Amino acid sequence: MILLKPTYTIAELLNRCLSGERKAQEMLYKEFASKMLGVCMRYATDRMEAEDMLQNGFIKVFKNLKDYRGNGSFEGWMRRIMVHCSIEYYRKHHKMMQIADVSDINNEPSVNPEAIDNMDVNDLLGLIQQLSPGYRMVFNLYAIEGYAHKEIAEIVGITEGASKSQLSRARAILKEQVIKMENKGYGYAG
Amino acid sequence: MDMQDKEFDRLFNSKLENFELEPSSMVWENIAGELHGKKAKRSITPYLSIAASIIILASIGLLFSNQAEDTFVKPVKRGKVVAKINKAETSDNNTKSTVVMAPEITKEPANEVETLSKHRLFIAPKVVVDEPVNQVITKTNDQAKTDPITINQPALSLPVPAQKEPVMVVPDKETSLSVIIADKQQVETISTETLTETMKTPVKKRGIHSLGGLIGALVAKVDKREDKLIEFTESDDNGSTITGLNLGLIKIKKK
Numbered sequence: 001m002i003l004l005k006p007t008y009t010i011a012e013l014l015n016r017c018l019s020g021e022r023k024a025q026e027m028l029y030k031e032f033a034s035k036m037l038g039v040c041m042r043y044a045t046d047r048m049e050a051e052d053m054l055q056n057g058f059i060k061v062f063k064n065l066k067d068y069r070g071n072g073s074f075e076g077w078m079r080r081i082m083v084h085c086s087i088e089y090y091r092k093h094h095k096m097m098q099i100a101d102v103s104d105i106n107n108e109p110s111v112n113p114e115a116i117d118n119m120d121v122n123d124l125l126g127l128i129q130q131l132s133p134g135y136r137m138v139f140n141l142y143a144i145e146g147y148a149h150k151e152i153a154e155i156v157g158i159t160e161g162a163s164k165s166q167l168s169r170a171r172a173i174l175k176e177q178v179i180k181m182e183n184k185g186y187g188y189a190g
Numbered sequence: 191m192d193m194q195d196k197e198f199d200r201l202f203n204s205k206l207e208n209f210e211l212e213p214s215s216m217v218w219e220n221i222a223g224e225l226h227g228k229k230a231k232r233s234i235t236p237y238l239s240i241a242a243s244i245i246i247l248a249s250i251g252l253l254f255s256n257q258a259e260d261t262f263v264k265p266v267k268r269g270k271v272v273a274k275i276n277k278a279e280t281s282d283n284n285t286k287s288t289v290v291m292a293p294e295i296t297k298e299p300a301n302e303v304e305t306l307s308k309h310r311l312f313i314a315p316k317v318v319v320d321e322p323v324n325q326v327i328t329k330t331n332d333q334a335k336t337d338p339i340t341i342n343q344p345a346l347s348l349p350v351p352a353q354k355e356p357v358m359v360v361p362d363k364e365t366s367l368s369v370i371i372a373d374k375q376q377v378e379t380i381s382t383e384t385l386t387e388t389m390k391t392p393v394k395k396r397g398i399h400s401l402g403g404l405i406g407a408l409v410a411k412v413d414k415r416e417d418k419l420i421e422f423t424e425s426d427d428n429g430s431t432i433t434g435l436n437l438g439l440i441k442i443k444k445k
Contacts, residue, residue, distance in 0.1 A: 034213070038208070041211060047211075058217075121206065124205050142199070143198075171198055171199075
């Protein structure tokens with residue numbers, strides 16, 4: 001849902017939020033909620049969990065609003081908070097991230113790029129949600145959020161090496177899954 | 191591989207980075223509630239704690255008033271206390287003397303038989319007593335004439351006079367009559383000199399000569415059990431030692 005704000009800039013909106021104006025806060029929320037839920041969906045296992053993460057994320061955003069100095073886009077600042085909250089939420093409610101994976105992947109299959117392009121977004125999302133939490137987090141942070149392994153190690157609480165290996169494994173699994181889906185959808189691939 | 195990896199990542203990225211999904215309305219309600227509701231919540235808490243405090247205090251008060259097992263007697267002055275009490279009267283204020291009647295008398299005579307060794311030390315707040323103060327005196331109907339005077343507690347619905355009641359008087363050096371309480375049964379005028387001792391159980395001397403005496407007096411006011419939380423006895427030179435301790439689980443008494 002896109003809210004047209006012909007007369008307000010984000011900066012003005014933020015000021016009004018800082019002074020506690022409820023209407024402004026709601027407007028800010030409505031502006032970014034859908035996008036942020038999209039972010040949370042990648043870290044959660046299902047929609048309900050994603051909405052919980054979203055809730056926590058926004059509360060943190062409003063509480064720390066004064067810390068936003070204007071460096072970089074507000075959306076980027078908000079997104080970072082959302083990611084951190086999602087990971088924090090996941091840690092609280094789930095066991096420690098598993099590092100071990102059952103499947104032993106030596107030969108990575110090659111994936112047709114088009115296959116991914118043609119896939120429905122929701123299907124891709126589903127694949128990510130099916131990943132083990134550890135792989136999921138790392139893949140999200142690296143491939144989509146764009147963090148470096150060093151940063152990921154800090155956020156998730158693992159070593160850089162672990163981050164790298166988990167990323168590899170995540171990719172391998174996803175490729176497998178994509179191929180499977182492709183086979184189902186497009187017939188048997190030779 | 192790397193190219194593949196990077197491209198792989200990129201493909202996922204392009205599809206998912208801008209993925210949007212509208213949240214349910216409950217989410218905003220919860221957020222707003224968290225941001226603003228806190229103020230409302232905080233205002234309730236003080237009221238709850240005040241209410242809780244009142245309830246606790248009231249309960250304590252009730253607890254203590256129910257604890258009373260014996261007559262409350264407030265002796266006033268030492269020495270000669272003479273009271274005239276009419277028969278068959280249950281009024282508490284029927285005294286000529288300066289004896290003050292305590293309003294709280296809840297113990298029934300039937301129970302008194304068991305508690306004959308009970309005696310209470312009551313000290314009127316304004317009275318300075320330098321002698322052993324008073325003892326509760328219970329009266330037996332049968333022994334009215336032969337025995338020292340005992341008086342039943344008033345305000346008790348004494349069923350049948352046939353009930354025998356323990357006699358217990360412990361005057362000390364000079365006897366000072368403390369309580370005279372009217373009740374339905376016969377009562378007599380009492381003068382201090384006519385009191386004789388009838389002790390069925392040893393009784394402690396009480397007096398406020400020392401800190402122990404003072405503490406003992408205060409404890410007696412509050413603790414209505416037979417064996418008080420802590421009991422003092424005066425030693426020779428106006429010191430006091432602990433002779434009894436009653437902590438529920440642990441009971442110690444020096445005799």
